[in-house]
Amino acid sequence: MTEMGNHPRLQDRADSREGVPFLPDYVLFLLASTSAAASEEFHAEVRANGLRVPEWRVLACLSDADGQMVTRLAALSLMEQSRLTRIIDQMDARGLVERRSDAADRRRVRVFLTPAGADLARRMIDKARAHETALLDRLPGGSGRELKRLLRVVYRELCADD
Amino acid sequence: MTEMGNHPRLQDRADSREGVPFLPDYVLFLLASTSAAASEEFHAEVRANGLRVPEWRVLACLSDADGQMVTRLAALSLMEQSRLTRIIDQMDARGLVERRSDAADRRRVRVFLTPAGADLARRMIDKARAHETALLDRLPGGSGRELKRLLRVVYRELCADD
Numbered sequence: 411m412t413e414m415g416n417h418p419r420l421q422d423r424a425d426s427r428e429g430v431p432f433l434p435d436y437v438l439f440l441l442a443s444t445s446a447a448a449s450e451e452f453h454a455e456v457r458a459n460g461l462r463v464p465e466w467r468v469l470a471c472l473s474d475a476d477g478q479m480v481t482r483l484a485a486l487s488l489m490e491q492s493r494l495t496r497i498i499d500q501m502d503a504r505g506l507v508e509r510r511s512d513a514a515d516r517r518r519v520r521v522f523l524t525p526a527g528a529d530l531a532r533r534m535i536d537k538a539r540a541h542e543t544a545l546l547d548r549l550p551g552g553s554g555r556e557l558k559r560l561l562r563v564v565y566r567e568l569c570a571d572d
Numbered sequence: 573m574t575e576m577g578n579h580p581r582l583q584d585r586a587d588s589r590e591g592v593p594f595l596p597d598y599v600l601f602l603l604a605s606t607s608a609a610a611s612e613e614f615h616a617e618v619r620a621n622g623l624r625v626p627e628w629r630v631l632a633c634l635s636d637a638d639g640q641m642v643t644r645l646a647a648l649s650l651m652e653q654s655r656l657t658r659i660i661d662q663m664d665a666r667g668l669v670e671r672r673s674d675a676a677d678r679r680r681v682r683v684f685l686t687p688a689g690a691d692l693a694r695r696m697i698d699k700a701r702a703h704e705t706a707l708l709d710r711l712p713g714g715s716g717r718e719l720k721r722l723l724r725v726v727y728r729e730l731c732a733d734d
Contacts, residue, residue: 431636431637432632432635432636432697432700432701433632433633433636433648434636434724435724436632436700436701436704437610437704437707437708437716437719437720437723438607438610438611438614438700438704439632440720440723440724440727441603441606441607441610441611441723442607442611442650443648443650443727443731444603444723444726444727444730445600445603445604445607446650447727447730447731448599448600448603448726448730449600449603449604452600470594470595470598470601471595473594474593474594474595474596475593486595486605488604488605488608535594538594538598538600539594539598542598542599542600545599546599548729549725549726549729550725550729553722553725553726553729554599554726556722557599557719557722557723557726558599558602560715560718560719560722561599561602561603561606561719562596562597562602563711563712563715564606564610564711564715564716564719565602565605565606565609567710567711567712567715568606568609568610569605569609
């Protein structure tokens with residue numbers, strides 16, 4: 411059976427309701443499926459380096475801006491705050507991050523990379539950039555780079571709505 | 573604090589490692605974040621209609637091609653098969669889908685929409701199409717429709733690799 415692939419291509423079908431198949435022409439399906447298919451290879455590399463995907467996301471977020479609050483990290487890494495709190499506990503225990511009180515407001519807690527965490531973040535970001543280059547090179551006729559340019563526009567627009 | 577938004581925009585920062593912030597220029601981050609932000613509004617509508625997001629995905633998949641196997645539905649709806657099996661059990665109990673043996677191979681089980689499930693699928697697809705039109709109209713200068721065109725190219729390419 412060819413039906414077992416992880417990201418099967420939907421075939422156009424003439425016999426669906428109203429004669430028009432829905433999912434292959436639905437932008438939210440295309441976004442979610444393309445995101446999953448594109449991320450899958452790199453996530454395997456993340457796990458091969460002893461990290462879970464949420465841990466990699468936290469390292470990458472803190473590498474761009476160290477000392478973030480958990481609320482902000484949860485939003486950037488697309489995770490429920492309760493789940494992220496447990497992940498940060500585990501990363502703290504492994505010596506990758508540490509919590510410190512905000513200098514201006516002691517009730518606020520911020521998360522910082524340790525030197526070991528910063529080093530691991532740097533190495534994983536190098537791998538992520540290499541994977542991205544290979545991925546974009548593989549897509550036909552510059553479509554990957556054009557997709558990235560448009561995603562920057564759309565991401566800014568959607569997130570500016572908040 | 574403005575740090576509490578669900579999908580905050582990353583600011584370019586000149587002070588990150590190597591002087592170049594990573595995430596705002598990383599295509600897997602842009603894909604995942606744009607997908608999450610774009611889906612969020614419609615998923616609220618899905619829940620307001622008494623469905624969970626995975627249930628909506630199953631209805632949409634079956635509406636395009638009824639009588640699929642669970643392995644294929646899991647791949648299309650981006651879910652672990654074990655989780656999807658439980659969701660199909662619950663949808664079966666609600667009278668939205670039913671399992672039947674494959675005509676040619678009785679060991680294979682296929683999932684079909686009931687008339688009630690097909691009716692709900694049709695109504696939700698109409699809502700999804702309306703939401704998509706509004707979303708694409710909102711994005712500046714045709715960028716949404718161009719993004720959709722490119723996603724179709726990239727989706728085909730990534731999924732043809734399987």
